Amino acid sequence: MPWPKKLRTQMVVLVLITLILAQGISLWVLSNAHSKALESHNQRFLFRQLSAIVQLLESTPPSLHENILSAWHRPGIHFQQLDSPSINKTDKEIEARLTERLTLWLGDEYRDRIRVAVEMKDKPPRRYKADKERYKEKHSHHRRPPLPLETLIIEVQLQDNRWLQSQVATPAVSPLAARQTLTFLLISSVLVLAVVIWRLRRITRSLSDLTQAASDLGRGQKVAALDAQGPEDIKTAINAFNHMSERLDRFVLERTRMLAALSHDLRTPITSMRLRLELMQASEERDKLLASLEDMQQMSEATLAFIRESGDTEATRQVDLTALLDSLCDDFIDLGAALTFDQSSTPDQPPILACRPVSLKRALRNLLENAVKYGESVNVNLSENPNGHIVIQIQDQGPGIPETELERVFEPFYRVESSRNRDTGGIGLGLSISRQVIVNHGGELRLKNTTAGLLVEIELPLK
Template identity: 40%
Template sequence: MLNPAKNLVLNLISRLSQKVGRSLFSQMLLAILSVLLLAQIVTFGILSEIYSGAISEVNESQQIEKFVTVVETVEQVEGEQDFGSILNPLNNDYARHSIQKRMDLSSVTMNGSEQAVVNKITAELGQSYQGRVWVKQERQPMLMSSAPQNVNERNDKALTELRVVVHLQNDRWLQLTATSSTLSAIAIKQGMTFFALATLLTLVCIAVMIKKITTPLQLLSQASQQLGRGEVVEPIAEQGTDDITETIRAFNQMNQRVQRFAEDRARLLAALSHDLRTPITSMLLRVEMMPESDDRDALLKTLEEMQLMSESTLSFMKLSSDTEVTKPVEVNAFLGSLCEDLVEVGYSVEFNESDLVTLACRPVSLKRALRNLIENGAKYGSHAEVSFSTPAQSSLVIEIQDSGDGISEDKFEQVFEPFYRLETSRNRETGGTGLGMAIARNIIRSHGGNVELSNQQTGLLVRVELPT
């Protein structure tokens, strides 16, 4: 009886699980709703079976009492009086009385339960009816029945139909055919209303509790993502259960340590920058005042290289302590402006616009990283083509395709190392100190993204992936 309902609920749950999100709140609520629905259906089925069984037993006793009265009334009728005027008022949807002139019940056998009803009717009518009463019962197993029992036992089966035949003294046959009443529409409506209200109230209480648990976790997730993108994160309010509160407290302590470390390093770099620039500048002035010679020129070149490397190193290290505020930018306008700037200074750069996409980033830092990548493509690959797409709802992919010869695959990772250059000189005109690619990847990773290289038929492809 319950299998179709169970299958319907399971199919409904399967479809809902595909449509609801994979958040903790929705998954927990769906799981609890599923259990509640199954429990309510099983409970309703069990109670309806028990109720039907109880009603059938009550109906049997009432029908027998009425039948005995009908027999006594019909026995008092004399002659060929119309029995319909007596029996018709007693008939209804669940009980039908009829008079038969002849019936052959010699082949009818009765079980223990049926014989007990015969004995009860005989006791009411008198011993003169001994052997003149026949009973036939139709029963079906109840939901709560245990292991199969003897068919003569009636405790595990509900009565569905009762037939009683009495051979009257006037040689006629009186027959009763009664069926058990089903659950009334009112009873079903009341039961469904009760179960619906109970389920609704339970779900409301559970939803409040789940929301209380998941809200701090959502805040913690958002703060973790912001921290991963290099943003400044304010301490999270410690709320929720003890386990969640302890987790949030640990995150806040870690966040404070990270920020304190970044602040200390920024102060150290500022002092180091001043301490390095002063002696190098002093040495440059002294060497420039020396008489012209090959040694003087070599010293000047070395000092200029030292100055360039120190400034580049300080610039690279300061990026990790960048405190620029995160802002939303429209990607078409952002990349278009950057490419136009490079075209104006003489680089061959082409930008292909796409759909409107908003990206939360630190604009100045990200523009510097992308400028380094695009400038490298235009400088060493003669031409750079920039485009972007959103292959997934939560990611943005920027591709920079140049027209060069590409680079060896074993160099893909090395080019991102600080001071590594495919062109070995330190001349500013040919590439500086080799920190451009390292700075670019550092900035992109601080935004929670990554950069990858691959060789294509048309040249080197730089693929930048960022979370949106």
């Protein structure tokens, strides 16, 4: 049996196993104590009866003994008188112990005149073992049912030298594991499990809410403060998460404001320098300075866009990924790009993703732009993998990227050496922004060189 993975199921299984072990051990201990107590009680009752009948026989004429013994017969007990003992003395511990106890009841004068034997009586013969009905029919003429298997035989020598023999059926001990006991154990176990499950549901509900909130926060979503419920430990963890979420929001907001102010403040000196340069006489040095100022302005604007993207607070909505990707591909096709959207592997049910559609659309557009720019043709397809994740593949027919550069291209402002020209290489933030958006949605962005060109693979979890 595989061990369950969820906390609630594990706790229920552990409590159930503990209950079964505890009830079983308790039942075994109580059964032993019950059996010993009942055995002691039965022995006292038997010895009291035997002591009384011995005293009665000793005080009455022998002619009345047979009538007295007949009147004393009870179900499970039989008395008779013998001329000689039928039991040989043995060294068995149980027989010696019973002899000593009976001596205490009868007196020291009977110390050497008592013999005890515990033996199996009326055991079904071998030929009747396979047919219990024939055995019952054979004994149906008895006034009382045959004695149980374990029978206690006691013989006491009277003053007239005759031996009083009593055959006593050892009474069956009433088991503790009767229907009432099992019903009680079942009801108590069900009540304990019900209370445990009810309490665990409250605890695990708080943990589930905390897990979902942490997942949403990791995807860059806005997370409202959680209600601190449950045990003190859970409340402490929830409060710590709320404080962390609040500090993160404040940090991102302050950083965005600072960089926005910095970008705004840079516009003034850059604009002033451009105006001064434009008033100067045309020269090669003037054109180089203007180009440098243009690079500075583009980099400041791109940096601000990147920072805003990493701290995006756009609302999350349910979006059909097939429709979103199809609209993007149509836009590029309308512009004359050699792009096809292969929908043969698209799931039958439209993949609905909880995402920030504007951010996700911007990331996919960046990737499609790169594929169209560097590849002769582009093929796009969407599928679902066995893990329940949506996989978007963008395969271009271009030169690809050197293996050593596949990870470095995700670094901000990094451009492959052959694309240093601004007209072809850009600022170097497109892939960084795209990966930031994909990761914030809980997904992954991977690049891989194939025989055809560069393969861009995006994996997004639906849940």
